[in-house]
Amino acid sequence: MFDHQLAEVYDLVYRRRGKDYRAEAAELAAAIRARRPGAASLLDVACGTGEHLAHLAEHFTEAEGLELSRGMLGVARAKLPHLTLHAADMCTFDLGRRFDAITCMFSSIGYLAERDRMHAAVARMAAHLTPGGVLVIEPWWSPERFIDKYVSGEAVSDAGVTVTRVSRTRRLDDAHAEMEVHFVVADSARIEHFSETHVLGLFSRAEHMAAFADAGCDAEFVEEGPSGPGLYVGVRTG
Numbered sequence: 001m002f003d004h005q006l007a008e009v010y011d012l013v014y015r016r017r018g019k020d021y022r023a024e025a026a027e028l029a030a031a032i033r034a035r036r037p038g039a040a041s042l043l044d045v046a047c048g049t050g051e052h053l054a055h056l057a058e059h060f061t062e063a064e065g066l067e068l069s070r071g072m073l074g075v076a077r078a079k080l081p082h083l084t085l086h087a088a089d090m091c092t093f094d095l096g097r098r099f100d101a102i103t104c105m106f107s108s109i110g111y112l113a114e115r116d117r118m119h120a121a122v123a124r125m126a127a128h129l130t131p132g133g134v135l136v137i138e139p140w141w142s143p144e145r146f147i148d149k150y151v152s153g154e155a156v157s158d159a160g161v162t163v164t165r166v167s168r169t170r171r172l173d174d175a176h177a178e179m180e181v182h183f184v185v186a187d188s189a190r191i192e193h194f195s196e197t198h199v200l201g202l203f204s205r206a207e208h209m210a211a212f213a214d215a216g217c218d219a220e221f222v223e224e225g226p227s228g229p230g231l232y233v234g235v236r237t238g
């Protein structure tokens with residue numbers, strides 16, 4: 001999942017699709033500071049290629065990342081050699097320290113697929129928060145808002161490389177969906193095709209809120225999230 005081939009083209013695809021990581025990081029910092037004015041340290045879980053982290057580091061004195069995919073982590077490390085980036089699974093990680101804020105963005109939590117893994121990840125993130133620390137999770141689609149058999153695609157070009165991305169998402173059952181994504185990458189030397197198929201969890205709002213509560217966080221759901229599925233913002237009470 002999120003193999004080297006995908007990691008290599010990830011930034012190009014989302015930059016050209018208009019995803020504004022800088023603006024999202026500024027909004028995250030504002031949401032965190034509204035709840036924890038003195039927040040100085042932040043961990044971005046499932047940081048991917050480090051795009052949020054690059055900008056979050058402008059708002060927080062200490063900014064670290066955590067990511068499972070070696071390919072994504074390799075891109076992030078090349079981009080952010082001055083930051084600490086951990087190779088770890090968000091369901092089981094233990095970094096031996098705490099942060100004033102933790103973020104987990106762009107539906108990464110959905111890739112855990114199963115409700116007990118989602119709960120475990122929220123618990124691990126909350127365990128790494130200082131008292132009063134803020135946990136921000138951007139979910140994937142809930143069962144109610146998921147659109148079955150959704151097809152999307154685009155072609156993007158930059159610096160002599162053209163990438164075509166086509167995806168199809170379909171419901172597997174009440175709690176799971178499958179996303180199949182195909183890429184064709186062309187430059188002056190090659191044209192290559194690869195694909196990935198991900199199973200994602202369709203977690204309801206009640207399931208997410210229960211995970212925050214079980215982890216000792218007071219949470220609210222913000223409808224206007226950066227990408228569509230909304231945003232959970234929790235504060236660790238103890």
Ligand SMILES: C[S@@+](CC[C@H](N)C(=O)[O-])C[C@H]1O[C@@H](n2cnc3c(N)ncnc32)[C@H](O)[C@@H]1O
Pocket residue numbers: 001002045046047048049050051052066067068069072088089090091104105106107108111112
């Ligand atoms: C859609 S990408 C989002 C990446 C990044 N947060 C962003 O906004 O661009 C989902 C990320 O979740 C990571 N991921 C999936 N399962 C994970 C796990 N169990 N632990 C840590 N990272 C995981 C993937 O490797 C991938 O980088």
